[in-house]
Amino acid sequence: MAAKVRTMAPTMTRSMQRVAEAVASDPAGCARLTVTGLAERTRTSEATVVRTSRLLGYPGYRDLRLALAGLAAHLQSGAAPSVTADIAVDDSMAEVIAKLAHDERQTLADTAACLDASQLDAAATAMAAAGRVDVYGVGASSLVGQDLAQKLLRIGLIAHSHTDPHLAVTNAVQLHPGDVAVAITHSGRTGDVIEPLRTAFEHGATTVAVTGRPDGEVTQYADYVLTTSAVRESELRPAAMSSRTGQLLAVDCLFVGVAQHTYETAAPALSASYEALAHRHVPPTRPR
Structure with a gap:
């Protein structure tokens, strides 16, 4: 979800970006909201929520909500959180390897x-x-x-x-x-x-x-x-x-x-x- 939001954000209006950022940052919370509730939370309209859902690749908000619920369940199952850290000048080679490997895995997952x-x-x-x-x-x-x-x-x-x-x-x-x-x-x-x-x-x-x-x-x-x-x-x-x-x-x-x-x-x-x-x-x- 976060990968789709990062990729599609430049094509969205500011109001659509607020919806996309909300579902990417809090999939569990948004999955519990109706289309009206998400529109109120992001200070947008129901039409904007539906348009954002479609731009993210879902036929409508119902399908997006189901995907968010599945993502939330996956995160709650104990999946390790994604932590991205920039490489510093004084990092050891072991840290460079670990950080690059992490970023490469994330890039592959995002592209997929x-x-x-x-x-x-x-x-x-x-x-x-x-x-x-x-x-x-x-x-x-x-x-x-x-x-x-x-x-x-x-x-x-x-x-x-x-x-x-x-x-x-x-x-x-x-x-x-x-x-x-x-x-x-x-x-x-x-x-x-x-x-x-x-x-x-x-x-x-x-x-x-x-x-x-x-x-x-x-x-x-x-x-x-x-x-x-x-x-x-x-x-x-x-x-x-x-x-x-x-x-x-x-x-x-x-x-x-x-x-x-x-x-x-x-x-x-x-x-x-x-x-x-x-x-x-x-x-x-x-x-x-």
């Missing part, structure tokens, strides 16, 4: 809560049938894009990761219906990623955006949007470190979905790639 399974499946289905897949990303997102392209190549798909913005656009011009373009940008407003995706979209390719901002400009040109978690940035942990974790989960889910759809060809292709590289994993024989 944000990802829409139907959007993922539709994107994977399109990629499985694609004549070609182009992936766009810059900076840390380019590393995630390269990871996805390499995985797709190993199961027999034609896939390219473009980090040069000029080459990305000139390649996007060559895409056609039946091809797929994937843009990876946490902010949702990286121009060097948006431009090739827009070009691919205009040429009829199926387009996918992996982003932490479902309201970002990149989504205007995306047929499918895979939302990753909001970033918790600190002085010693830049945004790119946190966003990369969520992006990797999203593209791993995408890859597995493609592999499932193409299993009959993907499995032999993976075996062939393992065999082709097997000799490189054998330790060299020591001379006598």
